[in-house]
Amino acid sequence: MNTIIESIKKEYDNHILEVSTSQNETYLTVKKEIIVKMCDHIYHHLDIPLVCIFATDERKKEGFFKVHYVFSVDREDAFIILRIDIDGKNPGYPSITNKVAAANWYEREIQDLFGLIPVGHPDPRRLINFEDWPAGIHPLRKDFDIKTKPPRVEGEYVYRRVEGEGVYEIPVGPVHAGVIEPGHFRFSVAGEPIINLEIRHFYTHKGVEKLFENISLDKAVFLAERISGDNSVAHAVAFCQAMEKIAGMDIPPRAKHVRTILLELERIYNHIGDIAGIATDVAFSFGAAHANKLKEDVLQLNERITGSRLLRGMNTIGGVRRDIGSSKDEILLNLSIIHRDFRKLMELLFSTPSLMDRIETTGRIYNDIAKGLHVVGPVGRASGIDRDTRRDHPYAAYKEFNFKVPVSKAGDVHARTVVRGDEICESIALIEQALWSLPEGDISIKADDIPDGSALGYCESPRGETIYWIRTCGNKIERCKVRDPSFCNWLSIEYAVLDNIVPDFPIINKSLSLSYSGNDM
Amino acid sequence: MTVEDEIEIMGQRLNDKIRKIYGRSLHIREVDAGSCNACEVEVNSLSNPIYDIERFGLHIVASPRHADMLLVTGPVTRNMELALLKTYNATPAPKLVAAMGSCACNGGIFGDTYASMGGVDKIIPVDVYIPGCPPRPQAVIFGLMVAIGKLEQKISKTEVKS
Numbered sequence: 180m181n182t183i184i185e186s187i188k189k190e191y192d193n194h195i196l197e198v199s200t201s202q203n204e205t206y207l208t209v210k211k212e213i214i215v216k217m218c219d220h221i222y223h224h225l226d227i228p229l230v231c232i233f234a235t236d237e238r239k240k241e242g243f244f245k246v247h248y249v250f251s252v253d254r255e256d257a258f259i260i261l262r263i264d265i266d267g268k269n270p271g272y273p274s275i276t277n278k279v280a281a282a283n284w285y286e287r288e289i290q291d292l293f294g295l296i297p298v299g300h301p302d303p304r305r306l307i308n309f310e311d312w313p314a315g316i317h318p319l320r321k322d323f324d325i326k327t328k329p330p331r332v333e334g335e336y337v338y339r340r341v342e343g344e345g346v347y348e349i350p351v352g353p354v355h356a357g358v359i360e361p362g363h364f365r366f367s368v369a370g371e372p373i374i375n376l377e378i379r380h381f382y383t384h385k386g387v388e389k390l391f392e393n394i395s396l397d398k399a400v401f402l403a404e405r406i407s408g409d410n411s412v413a414h415a416v417a418f419c420q421a422m423e424k425i426a427g428m429d430i431p432p433r434a435k436h437v438r439t440i441l442l443e444l445e446r447i448y449n450h451i452g453d454i455a456g457i458a459t460d461v462a463f464s465f466g467a468a469h470a471n472k473l474k475e476d477v478l479q480l481n482e483r484i485t486g487s488r489l490l491r492g493m494n495t496i497g498g499v500r501r502d503i504g505s506s507k508d509e510i511l512l513n514l515s516i517i518h519r520d521f522r523k524l525m526e527l528l529f530s531t532p533s534l535m536d537r538i539e540t541t542g543r544i545y546n547d548i549a550k551g552l553h554v555v556g557p558v559g560r561a562s563g564i565d566r567d568t569r570r571d572h573p574y575a576a577y578k579e580f581n582f583k584v585p586v587s588k589a590g591d592v593h594a595r596t597v598v599r600g601d602e603i604c605e606s607i608a609l610i611e612q613a614l615w616s617l618p619e620g621d622i623s624i625k626a627d628d629i630p631d632g633s634a635l636g637y638c639e640s641p642r643g644e645t646i647y648w649i650r651t652c653g654n655k656i657e658r659c660k661v662r663d664p665s666f667c668n669w670l671s672i673e674y675a676v677l678d679n680i681v682p683d684f685p686i687i688n689k690s691l692s693l694s695y696s697g698n699d700m
Numbered sequence: 701m702t703v704e705d706e707i708e709i710m711g712q713r714l715n716d717k718i719r720k721i722y723g724r725s726l727h728i729r730e731v732d733a734g735s736c737n738a739c740e741v742e743v744n745s746l747s748n749p750i751y752d753i754e755r756f757g758l759h760i761v762a763s764p765r766h767a768d769m770l771l772v773t774g775p776v777t778r779n780m781e782l783a784l785l786k787t788y789n790a791t792p793a794p795k796l797v798a799a800m801g802s803c804a805c806n807g808g809i810f811g812d813t814y815a816s817m818g819g820v821d822k823i824i825p826v827d828v829y830i831p832g833c834p835p836r837p838q839a840v841i842f843g844l845m846v847a848i849g850k851l852e853q854k855i856s857k858t859e860v861k862s
Contacts, residue, residue, distance in 0.1 A: 309779050318814055325813045353783045356762035358730045358743045361780055382779045383734040386815035402809055408738025408834065452741075471748035478745065479703060488836065489738055696736045 180205070180257045183225065187259075191217055202424060203257045203572075204635055211263040211272050214248070219278040221250055221259065228253075228553055228566070231646050232285035233660035234293045236321045238267055244295055246272060249635070249648070253571035258635055265295055274300040281553035284666060292319040292388075307381045307699075310334030318389055325389050341367035341375045349681065353382045357685075360695035364684075371680040376673050380699055387700040391659035396422070396496065396629060399656060403647075404491050407663055407697030409452070412438075412445045413640030414661075414697075415494035420574055421636025421649040422496045426629050432618040434498035435576040439613045440510070441490050441499075442575065442638070443606040448477040449641035449692070450557075450599040450606075451521070456689040457596060458528065461537040469524050473517060480513045498623025507614050518607050525600050538592040542675040542687030545590055554671045555664045556643020558691050561598045562590035568639035580612045592690040629654055640664060642692060663697030704750065706838050711756040714845045718757040721852055722768065725757040726844070729767035729791065733784045733820065734810075735774030738834040739801040743771065751837050758844065764788075769796040769847065771840075772824075775803040775810045776817040788824045794854060796847050799826045800840060802833045827851075 184205055188195060194217070197208040209217060221227050231249040238244065243264040250259040265272050274297035276282045286297035287306040294317035297303070305312070311331040317323060341348075346369050353361035361382040367375040387406055391399055403418035404411040416438055423430060455470035478488045484506040485493050493499050503510070528534055544554065549562035559566060567584040569577045585601035587594040633650035643664030650657045668691060675687050718726050730743050746753045747760065761767050764787045776784060788797070799820040802808035812818030820826050827850045830843030 323814075327814050329814065353780065354731055354764075354787050358732075358740055358760060360732045360735070360737055360740060361783065382783070383732070383774065383777055384779055384815050385734055385775065385777055385810045386813045387810075389815075390810065390813065398809070405736045405738070405809055405833075408736040409741050411738070452744075468749045472750065475745060475748050475750045482836075489741065489834065491738075491833070694737060696734075 180252060180255045183227075183252060183255075183259070186225075187217070187221065190220065201632075201634070204260060205257065206260045206262060208262045208264070211265065214261065214263050215273045215275050215278055217261060218248055218275045218282075221261075222279050227251065227259065229279055229281050230553070230644065231648070231660065231662045232282055232289070233648060233662075234289045234295055234319070235650070235658050236293065236319065239321060243267070244270070244293060246289065246295065247648070248275075249646070251572070251644075253566060256572050270294055271296045271298045273298055276300050280551045281667070283670065291317070293317050294320065304337070307384050309381075310336045318386060323389075325386065325393050336379070338365050338379075339375065339377050343369070345369050346374065362695050366676075366681060366684075368681060371682075372678055373676045373681060373684070374678075376676050378669060378673060380669065380695060383696045383699040385696075385700060388659055388661060391656045394656075396654065396656070399659075400495055401492070403661075404494075406661060406700060407640075407642075407665070407694040408489060409449055410445065410640040410642060410645070410663075410694065410697060412441045412490045412494065413638045413645050414663075416442060416575065417636040417638035417640075417645045417647045418649070418659075419494050419496050419636070420638065421634050421647045422626070422629055422651075424634035424636065425632040425649065425651055426496075426626060428497060428624060428626060430498045430624060431621045432576070433502075433504070433620045434622045436613045436617050437499045437503055437622060438494065438575040439577060439580075440503065440610050441485070441493055443610045443613075444477065444481060445490055446606045446641045447517075447603050448474050448481070450603050451477065453599055453689060453692045454524075454528070454596060456692075457538065457592065457686055458534065460685040460689050461534050463528075463531060463534045466524065466528050466531065466534065469520075469527070473520055473524065476513065476517055480510065484510060495623060495626075496629070497626035498621070500623065502622050504617055507617065511611065511614060514607050514610060518604070521600075521603060528596075535593070537683070537686060538596060538690075541592045541683050542679060542690060543589070543591045544671050544675045546588070548674045549590065549671060552671050552674075553667050555667050556639070556641075557598045557602060558595060558668055558671065559643065560585065561587045561594040563588040566644070568637055568644045572637055574638060576613060577609075579616065580609055582609050592686055595690045642694060642697075643668070661700060663694060663700070665694040665698040669693055669698055703838070707751055707841070710838065710841050710845065711753070714758070714841060714848070715756040717845060717848045717852075721848060722757075725759055726769060726848065727759050727761045727767045728769045728771050728844075729761055729764045729787070730771045730773070731764075731784060731787050733772050733774040733780045733804070734777035734816065735801060735803060739773035739804075742834045742837055742840060743773070743800075745837050746840060751841075753841065756841075764790040765792065767791050767795070769798060769844075771798050771800055772820045772826075773800045773804050775807045776820055776823050778815050778817065781817060781823055784820075784823055794851065796827045796851055797824055798828045798830060798843055798847050800830045800843070801835060802831055805829045805831050808833065
């Protein structure tokens with residue numbers, strides 16, 4: 180880590196104003212003029228991925244807004260965070276999107292929520308605030324009260340247009356035909372093949388980040404669980420780990436094992452659900468019914484051992500709230516049955532020509548596109564990006580266990596299905612290891628007072644890398660940035676569908692398994 | 701009693717009611733008005749082989765124009781308010797609205813903020829509230845049964861008046 184920091188320092192010595200380190204996070208405050216060059220250098224030259232950009236409103240204390248660029252040094256379990264100061268009276272700062280495509284939505288998000296303008300952004304349209312939101316009002320600024328209800332104003336959202344002979348548009352959503360979340364898709368097609376797709380989201384924006392600043396710490400864990408319902412455990416764990424890092428707590432080993440088990444149970448039911456969805460969307464009902472039954476088996480197991488089908492209410496700052504050690508035999512027995520049935524299911528799916536015909540070469544995301552957009556999780560791994568937070572930044576009890584990270588290069592729906600299938604088998608093995616080596620002792624430690632400070636919390640949810648950055652002050656949350664994996668992955672769908680036919684869109688969408696609520700918050 | 705037994709008992713009661721009032725089946729359109737997707741997980745569970753609500757005469761349909769009932773989840777975000785209203789207006793009368801989940805009932809943890817309207821009944825009339833975060837599939841089936849009971853009352857009241 181030091182060598183990387185030294186090399187950056189050597190290159191940009193006169194532009195770095197301050198360097199500070201806390202645990203595995205190194206903060207570099209730099210001049211805003213140099214930010215594009217530095218991000219480009221770190222991202223392309225040092226090959227360190229940009230995992231998050233967020234802003235903070237520190238006008239009260241320091242008189243500035245700050246924008247933070249978080250880079251993840253996977254090889255060394257460390258993070259480099261670049262910071263720039265932005266004066267409220269002159270809210271422009273250089274956009275890095277032209278150099279680092281992954282920054283696109285982050286900069287537009289900051290523009291809407293903080294009113295800081297990314298100068299030179301190739302697509303400066305609004306993202307979260309819809310066209311009926313009045314100009315000049317930015318919800319995450321400290322002087323905006325959460326209860327304010329800004330009036331609706333006249334406005335128009337302009338979609339990209341594709342013109343030409345025989346080209347027509349298909350608008351879909353926000354209320355869809357299936358039981359899925361709201362979002363708008365606008366296809367431009369010529370005959371069957373899709374020649375352009377534009378997605379529009381943030382219909383389910385619920386003001387979660389602002390809400391974190393207005394609720395007590397004990398309630399905040401429950402809010403984190405409700406950012407993306409089917410990733411409840413991952414969000415709660417990432418949140419709790421950030422808080423524990425701030426407090427310098429080391430939670431009991433038993434709690435770490437229980438968290439690992441819960442995270443893997445969540446991965447299993449999500450992945451089986453995705454495989455069921457793919458089978459449904461290619462009209463292979465028999466396979467879908469089989470997979471849905473397996474998913475239900477896991478949900479019922481969840482309920483028996485934790486009281487919640489979606490494993491909610493289990494995590495707390497300082498550990499877990501309920502011991503599952505007494506259900507050890509039940510979990511092992513059920514998982515062995517599920518494992519056997521699941522292997523049969525995969526054999527069935529992959530030997531069904533009508534299914535294979537629909538998923539092979541469909542919805543391809545090439546490695547360079549996936550890398551450029553910073554696609555994470557199983558979708559990224561199916562496109563050859565070998566990253567997994569569990570291995571690269573170990574948390575909970577993952578350091579103690581053996582597991583493989585399945586990677587494929589094909590990048591199509593088939594590859595994503597295979598990666599998910601392999602991950603389920605790894606997850607079952609992980610739970611077995613965690614249960615066999617479950618240490619004795621407490622399941623939580625008291626966490627009454629959280630000192631002032633800031634830290635990153637991270638976790639590999641079923642959808643991929645989930646990141647929290649939290650700053651506390653006086654036992655309250657001053658800023659909580661949440662970055663759900665879907666926020667990174669959504670844009671990849673615009674590339675995945677190109678040259679595919681419209682009826683294949685649902686399959687591609689399902690294979691990417693994206694959360695609307697986690698993205699919109 | 702296992703989950704399967706519970707479902708069987710409630711499902712049959714529900715089926716009797718649906719047959720009495722709708723002749724054969726009840727068509728439901730699910731609308732996500734800003735939920736965290738946990739409620740969607742449970743609505744999807746309703747049609748898996750364990751619960752299989754289709755056998756009791758409940759169908760989840762693709763369009764509000766085909767629906768007798770709207771099953772609304774989420775606290776209704778500012779950005780979904782208009783879409784929810786349009787969906788409600790597209791549903792033919794007499795229609796039922798069920799608010800599913802704590803957020804739909806009263807805003808839940810998201811409350812009443814700049815981005816959340818704080819409950820479905822702030823936007824459209826609600827016939828029945830199904831609390832829970834998310835409600836178990838059994839609770840959803842029970843809630844639907846209560847909703848149909850309300851329609852029974854609605855119909856008999858209009859009959860008395862006419």
